[in-house]
Amino acid sequence: MGQDAPPNQARRGNLLELTLKARDYSEVSSWIDSAGGDLDSFDFISTKFTLGDWISISEVFTPDFILVEGCVIWDRCFEQQNFDLWWKTLSGDRTRIEATLNQLRLWQLIGYRGSAEDLLAARSIADSIAQCWRTRLGERFPEIEFALSVAETEDGPIIRFNTVRTST
Incomplete structure (x- = not known):
């Protein structure tokens, strides 16, 4: 996604969300491109996150x-x-x-x-x-x-x- 591209917008309840999909973020898209194949953000995090990362992140959400x-x-x-x-x-x-x-x-x-x-x-x-x-x-x-x-x-x-x- 280029920096000048307009963000996707959605409304949930009274929150206006500006959304960026993980696959459109340069770090993730570069990894997907370099790894080749039919990969996505799930593949990206499965190679990067530990169980400790996951349990800690779950408490944030x-x-x-x-x-x-x-x-x-x-x-x-x-x-x-x-x-x-x-x-x-x-x-x-x-x-x-x-x-x-x-x-x-x-x-x-x-x-x-x-x-x-x-x-x-x-x-x-x-x-x-x-x-x-x-x-x-x-x-x-x-x-x-x-x-x-x-x-x-x-x-x-x-x-x-x-x-x-x-x-x-």
């Missing part, structure tokens, strides 16, 4: 979430002292606390360059993670509605979520 003081929090970012500090700082505003704590900054997880292709790949990954989180949250808390977003920042995408609350 299907993390655990916990309920604390009426807030749904990504368990990886929960520390009681930090939660208490944000509770005090944000005057117990559960939505703002969730939006502050429940963030995955993709650049902290994946190293990539700033090329247009890498940025599109990072956004595609972020959109996939957000969709999986939406499903996971819905399974874990079926009675709660969530707002998920992928925010573009100067450093790259951030996946965020919070509970949708109605004013009383």
Whole structure:
């Protein structure tokens, strides 16, 4: 895929996804071309990933979430002292606390360059993670509605979520 090619766009729920297929990413397509034959991205990862890679990556896409003081929090970012500090700082505003704590900054997880292709790949990954989180949250808390977003920042995408609350 050339850097000037328009990204595929799709809408899932309220997330606008910019998609890049693995076979269109230069590292994968170069490997497929050099290996020859009828190979695809599944073949690429089967030669590169270990079981440790797979189990770790699966936790990125299907993390655990916990309920604390009426807030749904990504368990990886929960520390009681930090939660208490944000509770005090944000005057117990559960939505703002969730939006502050429940963030995955993709650049902290994946190293990539700033090329247009890498940025599109990072956004595609972020959109996939957000969709999986939406499903996971819905399974874990079926009675709660969530707002998920992928925010573009100067450093790259951030996946965020919070509970949708109605004013009383």
